[in-house]
Amino acid sequence: MPARVTAFFIVLLFMFLDTAEADEFLNKKKLEAFAVWEGTDSIMTVKDLVAYCAPVFWFSPDEPELDKRKGKDINIPTYFPFDTKTDSPVVYFQINEILTRSDSYRNALKRDYTNFLNSELELKKINGVNISYSHFYNNEAGLGSHQYDTEQAQFQYYVYQHKDKLGIMHFAIIFVRATGKAHALDWYDNIYDIDDLFIEQALPFNILVEEGKHASCTDMNGDGYYTPGYDVNVRKNDAWGVRDIMRSGDLFSSDYQSYMSKVRKPEHRVFPPMPEGSKLWKRYSVNGKYAPDNAVYQLRQMPSPVKARNKILKHDMESYYQEKSPTIKHQSSKDELVDWFIGDNFINSVGVSYRLDDGQSGVSVSLPLLIVKNVEAPLIGGWLVNRLYFQGSDLRDFGYNLLYTPSASRFSDLYFASGLEFTEKDSSKVETVFVLEAGIKFRGNVSYSPLKFLSFLSPFWGLRLGIKNKGFMRVDKISYVLELGAGVW
Secondary structure: OOOOHHHHHHHHHHOOOOOOHHHHHHHHHHHHHHEEEEEOOEEEHHHHHHHOOOOOOEEOOOOOOHHHOOHEEEEEEEEEOOOOOOOOOOEEEEEEEEOOOOOOOOEEOOOOOOHHHHHHOOOOOOOOEEEEOOOOOOOEEEOOOOHHHEEEEEEEEEEEEEEOOOOOOOEEEEEEEEEEEOOOOOOHOOEEEOOOOOOOOOOOOOEEOOOOOOEEEEEEEOOOOOOOOOOEEOOOOOOOOOHHHHHOOOOOOOOOOOHOOOOHHHEEEEEOOOOOOHHHHHHOOOOOOOOOOOOEOEEEEEHHHHHHOOHHHEEEHHHOOOOOEEEEEOOOHHHHHHHHHHHHHHOOOOOEEEEOOOHHHHEEEEEEEOOOOOOOOOOOOEEEEEEEEEOOOOHHHEEEEEEEEEEOOOOEEEEEEEEEEEEEEEEEEEEEEEEEEEEEEEEEOOOOOOOOHHHHHOOEEEEEEEEEEOOOOOOOEEEEEEEEOOOOO
16 A cells, blocks of 8 residues: 555545455554544434534634633634624534435434434444534734634545444544635635545644634644645645734735744634543543633534624625535445545636737637646646637637646746647648747736626636747747736636
C-alpha cells in the first residue's frame, strides 16, 4: 500500500477492501487519529452525532468580539438576536445530507418532530453524513465592516462498520473532510481532506476564526498556526487561509503570507459539548472535568432566516441555511459514493471576455482543461485552462492557447499562455503561427459592489493585460493584448 492515502483512496478502501484488509488499514493508531466515535450501538441520536462531529473554534487574542475575554469567560460565537438568550457561546448545526447504503434507504433517520435533537439515526444503514456548523457574531470589523456576521464550517464523515470474530458489529464515525467557508466564495474555501500519512491530526477538528472578519480556516493538527499545503490540501493556491490583518482595512497582498495570521493561544479555544464519557470527552478532561480551562458552546439547530426581523440579518443567514434538511440521498452506485466525498474538489467555470489584440477587436472564451472539470497543475498548484479567441474582420482569425494561472481567485495574478494562431491572409491562404503570451490578470468579486448586477454572469470580473509574440525560435512580432470580461480565468 502506498505511504500516502488521501480521502479519495480511503473511500475506495472502504468500498473494495475485504474486512481483514480494512481492519489492517484502520489499525488502532489510525482509528485514534481519524475516528470521532467508535462503538457497537447502531442507534445514535442527532444530539450525540452533531456533538461528536463538532469542531473547536479558535479565536485570535485580539478578536474584537472577545472584548479581552479568555477561557471560561468567552461568550462567542453568540446566539441570533431573535433566539433564546444565554451567557455561554452558541453554535448552530444543520445535517445537510445523509448518504444511505444501497439497500438501506428507508428509516435511516427516525425523526422526532417535537425535538429534532432526539431524532435517531440507524448507523448500519448509513454511509456518510454532511454536517455544517454556523457561528454568528453581532459585528464584523475591518474592511467592509457591517452589523451581523454569519460564517460556517462544513464536515463530511464516513460511517465505517465491520463484524469482529464473534460476529459483533462495530461502527466508527471517521473524519473525511473539513471545509472552512471564507467570504462567501467557493474559490476561497479552506479545505482539508484526510491524509493517512498525517496521524497527528487533532480531534475535535480545529477551526481558526479570522480576526474581526470571522472566516473559517482549517487547522489540521490543532497547533494554532495556519500552514498552507498542510492545514489546507485542496486548491491550495486559492484557499483564503486566515488573514487577521484584514481587520486593519488593508489587503496588502493578493496571495496569503504568513505575517497575515496571528498565533492562537490555548485560552481562546471554545470547545464543543462532547457527550460525557466519550472518547474525545476523556481526551480533554482533567480529573473528570471536561475542558476545565475553556468555554464550551451550546449546539442548537440552525433556525430559518424567516425568523430574522432584520433584513440585513435575514440576508446574512440565507446563504448558510438549507431548507428541508437533511436531504437523504440514496447511494445507487460506488461511483456515487466517491463523488459524494470528493465532488466539491471541482468548480466548473467559463470565462467570456472582450479582446483587443494589436488594435483588432474580438472575443475570448476560457474553459476548464477537461471542459467540465478544472485541472490543477501538479506540484506548483494553479490551473491549466483552454483559451480560444476570435478576432479581426468578421471574427475570422482564430487562436487556441493552453493558459496557466497560479490561482483563480486572487485579485492580481501573473499568467502565461502558448498555442497556435490561425490568420486568414486571403480567401485561399491561412497563416499558422506559434504564439506566446504573458501578463497580469486583475479580478474581483462584484457581488457586493455597485456592479453586482453583473454577477448573474459570474461573481468574478476581471481585466487582463499582456504581451504576445509570434514565432517559436525567433520573435516575428510583438503586440499588446487587453481582455475585459466575466469569469475567474
